[in-house]
Amino acid sequence: MRPFSRDGGGSRSRYGSDQEAPEAKEREHLPELDADITPDELDKQARDELRSLPGDLADLVASHLVATARALEQEDPERAYEHAKVARRFAGRIGIVREATGIAAYHAGQYAEALGDLRAARRMTGSDDYLPIMADSERGLGRPERALDLVKSKEAERLDRAGRIELAIVESGARRDLGQHDAAVVTLQRIPELRDPQPKPWSARLAFAYADALAHAGHEAAATDWFGRAMAFDEDGETDAAERYAELTGALIEDVEEDFDETDETDETEESGEELPDLGDLLASPVRESVVEISEESGAQALAEPAGEKPGTAEAAASEGEKPAAGESAAEEPAKAAKRVVSGKAEKSEKAEESGVPLGPAFIEPDFGDVLEDPQEKSEN
Template sequence: MNESRSEQPDRTPRRGDGDVPRRGDRASGGVRRDNSSFGERRGKRYDGPESGERRRAGGQRGGQERGDSSGAPADRRGGASRGDHRGGGRPGDDRRTAGRPGQDARQAARADEPDLPEDIEPADLDTEVRRDLRGLDKANADTVARHLVAAMYFVDDDPELALAHGRAAKNRAGRIGVVRETLGVLAYRAGEWSEALGELRAARRISGGPGLLAMMADCERGLERPQKAIELARGEESRQLEGEDLVELRIVEAGARVDMGQLDAALVTLQDAGANADAVGEEAARLDYAYAEVLLAAGRRDEAAAWFGHAVNADPGQNTDAESRLAELEG
């Protein structure tokens, strides 16, 4: 790494924290984000260096999930394990070497795990998330924790490497909801819509709750299924959302309607979500920004510029890139 971890912002995953850029987020390093998605979809923008050189040839072969050791359990009577031909089993049926179904694939995946930076420690992971890993043996839990921290460290500069760390964590702890959620977010950031959607669904099955709907809907958009996105946005579970989560979902829904050419319906969706030229705050700025994008898609350039201006005024902290978008339109 070029900078020590202590000098970096806290990016460690937390339960329910997607840590994903939202509508109109301002890009770091002066690079403007592509906000044409009218939603959260951002993956195609995060072009980082190729991560192949950083992958290890041998890989970490540390602790595994409990009950996931490489050998078959010993015979409880103290004899050789079943299948050992020295104990009466058939030759070639040695389960100690065959393992359980899927184990060979997991071991092969571990051999291709990316290198873990030496200065990343398990204690760097959010305490609440670390508690979720207590069902693993300690060595494996520590390795999973380090992969999760590394993933969020690299996510902005090298999303493909971050995704590799997320996959390594899943390979070691695939039954833990926060691990699947983190991998879903990482796949989303890398533009792997199908993988992201599958992982986010798995996280919801494990952990429950209505969260992640906006990101899942945007994955449907990434897969060119805007009608599916709208169905998610208008489904029963969406009624359990409120505040920022609901706003983000409505922004994604508006984007899906733009995808389908329903520009007027997209504007109405954002109006119903609370788009208001006089409102202030980051949430208001996101809605103003999204409203401006829809107007721009409809060819209403002057009105779009006005709403980008509203977004600038609503958010003095400039958490979106509305100011640069406004400058482009006025230039």
């Protein structure tokens, strides 16, 4: 018997009962938009993708995408994700919407949801720009092996310069999750941009990731130098470089202290007899020429090891004092990508031509022989 036939075998009255009304109203609840938010704030490219929607609905979706970007800027990822989910509810088949929702979910720590939305966005747009966030989400789910699979995929070869750097940072974190600390260091040492003394949009992130890898590999002196280097690049405070540098040196950096009391500084200095470094002096000082020695055998073996041979998880790494994947691997650059996607704000310009950072040697040369040798060069020889 058909459950909803006219023969009386079923009833649809329960769908309209008063008992269901409160739940229905709850489902229809939308997060409140700030009064000054307008759909016109969304960039033109994103607005064009919403043209398939009716006018009023397109404005609603655009407004919630703008709210998503604003919440991310205000470091409120949970609220950003709530607004993004509204956009997805009404326009879930539009690539820009799924991309924004995936990025917001990633920053909110909803890694499974982030993967689902970003996979959908890839199918809709054909873009591979989301690979670093997807790989880091795999780390967040405790699956560093899958993160490495994405790193080695053919799609990864199509990433632009910034994307390749972010993916390398994620790879280094995944290696560390698996206990492959030497490989985590080598992964970043192979990046040519690590040698660049001029500030670029990725400079602070890359230097911080390298310093973090050195610290976990037991190279404290070199890590200290590189945290200082990351701090010099990090004018916007997108990393924890200043805090990590202070932890390793015991120094107090004035510019990163909020509500700093100069009287307290004077008292502490007099008691300890230690002269505290000024941030300006730190920026002008050269990086110490220390060498991180990683043998050819250990470096090559670490990079060649299958991911599954050293089981580990992002959670295990967090228990050793690391932050989850969203806090250290691909968090900051994807955050900028999210703002660009949903609000059209320009990416931070490269300041290399205007001013340099006189840091002396920009790279700690490793000692692991052929590990850094380009496979293509080998074939030519």
